[in-house]
Amino acid sequence: MPNRRPRPERAYEPKEIDGLDRRILAELQVDARLSLAELGRRVNLSAPAVADRIQRLEETGVITGYHAAVDPSTVGFPVTVLVRINPAVRELPRIAKLAEETPEIVECYRITGDDCLYFIAHLRAVEHLEPILDRFAPYGRTTTSLVHAATVPRRPLPLGAPDRPDRPDRPEAE
Amino acid sequence: MPNRRPRPERAYEPKEIDGLDRRILAELQVDARLSLAELGRRVNLSAPAVADRIQRLEETGVITGYHAAVDPSTVGFPVTVLVRINPAVRELPRIAKLAEETPEIVECYRITGDDCLYFIAHLRAVEHLEPILDRFAPYGRTTTSLVHAATVPRRPLPLGAPDRPDRPDRPEAE
DNA sequence: AGTGAAAAACTTCCACT
DNA sequence: AGTGGAAGTTTTTCACT
Numbered sequence: 001m002p003n004r005r006p007r008p009e010r011a012y013e014p015k016e017i018d019g020l021d022r023r024i025l026a027e028l029q030v031d032a033r034l035s036l037a038e039l040g041r042r043v044n045l046s047a048p049a050v051a052d053r054i055q056r057l058e059e060t061g062v063i064t065g066y067h068a069a070v071d072p073s074t075v076g077f078p079v080t081v082l083v084r085i086n087p088a089v090r091e092l093p094r095i096a097k098l099a100e101e102t103p104e105i106v107e108c109y110r111i112t113g114d115d116c117l118y119f120i121a122h123l124r125a126v127e128h129l130e131p132i133l134d135r136f137a138p139y140g141r142t143t144t145s146l147v148h149a150a151t152v153p154r155r156p157l158p159l160g161a162p163d164r165p166d167r168p169d170r171p172e173a174e
Numbered sequence: 175m176p177n178r179r180p181r182p183e184r185a186y187e188p189k190e191i192d193g194l195d196r197r198i199l200a201e202l203q204v205d206a207r208l209s210l211a212e213l214g215r216r217v218n219l220s221a222p223a224v225a226d227r228i229q230r231l232e233e234t235g236v237i238t239g240y241h242a243a244v245d246p247s248t249v250g251f252p253v254t255v256l257v258r259i260n261p262a263v264r265e266l267p268r269i270a271k272l273a274e275e276t277p278e279i280v281e282c283y284r285i286t287g288d289d290c291l292y293f294i295a296h297l298r299a300v301e302h303l304e305p306i307l308d309r310f311a312p313y314g315r316t317t318t319s320l321v322h323a324a325t326v327p328r329r330p331l332p333l334g335a336p337d338r339p340d341r342p343d344r345p346e347a348e
Numbered sequence: 349a350g351t352g353a354a355a356a357a358c359t360t361c362c363a364c365t
Numbered sequence: 366a367g368t369g370g371a372a373g374t375t376t377t378t379c380a381c382t
């Protein structure tokens with residue numbers, strides 16, 4: 001037998017995710033507030049079994065959280081911008097820190113290409129854009145786009161239709 | 175009295191969102207699975223009162239859903255791309271439709287600027303990028319970036335700290 | 349708009365398979 | 366890994382403020 005060291009620590013165990021897990025994930029991506037009982041009914045499993053699986057999915061880093069989606073325009077942030085940044089040499093860490101410290105910025109990613117960073121920010125008014133851009137200006141060149149309508153609103157990963165049973169159905173109680 | 179027609183239909187009523195609502199929203203953005211009972215404890219309100227407010231927030235379009243966040247890399251989508259598109263004249267609707275029909279695309283927005291559309295897609299392999307780009311090629315010029323680490327992972331809107339009481343606390347039971 | 353109390357539903361724990 | 370049953374919570378409804 002080959003000398004197998006214990007598996008290196010990693011964020012999530014490489015345990016197989018089966019069709020049942022995928023169906024549970026598909027359901028929870030659409031409605032995170034589904035009860036374990038209801039989930040169990042949908043995937044044909046008892047509530048404790050669903051609870052077990054969900055716990056495992058959480059512990060292995062597959063599910064990273066449960067979040068209410070709030071429409072920014074309804075809570076005073078009618079303006080959304082996407083800003084790309086072409087950083088001056090060696091200034092990327094400073095830019096990342098600035099982004100982190102700016103509460104209006106709700107996500108920020110490193111990307112490949114000339115502009116190697118971009119963020120999304122929600123603003124109370126277009127006028128609030130300038131001061132934000134000004135803070136970044138010393139460290140890079142910014143390109144700003146106003147975000148209009150969502151052509152495809154955020155939607156779940158294509159995990160396969162949540163309707164293919166992995167085991168035969170149990171007989172229905174009527 | 176001026177002739178007031180019934181209020182035009184809109185996605186959400188312009189009812190005031192007070193500090194209590196903001197605190198509830200702040201909590202639910204962080205953990206959508208909090209129980210009404212626990213929320214009530216945190217904002218110092220009874221469970222039925224919290225349920226009422228949440229229902230109103232849902233009905234008025236402030237809360238648009240509750241979603242489990244799934245780490246794409248743990249479910250077989252290790253590659254994330256951001257694609258900007260500069261559409262050929264009059265082809266934007268076709269591009270939007272293509273985006274809608276491509277399950278790997280999890281969001282797509284219209285933006286200002288030369289490239290007036292962008293989308294985010296999660297892929298099972300870089301090789302899957304080409305066929306997708308090829309579908310868009312006839313209708314516009316695409317610019318693709320690979321998305322690396324999240325500098326700022328998606329986080330809640332800055333709705334104000336969820337710890338400022340709007341009413342005096344009730345006496346604690348001990 | 350919010351409360352407390354009762355009924356229904358849900359989550360959790362556990363012994364068993 | 367999953368089940369069914371018991372115990373503890375939570376959600377929901379409702380009369381009252």
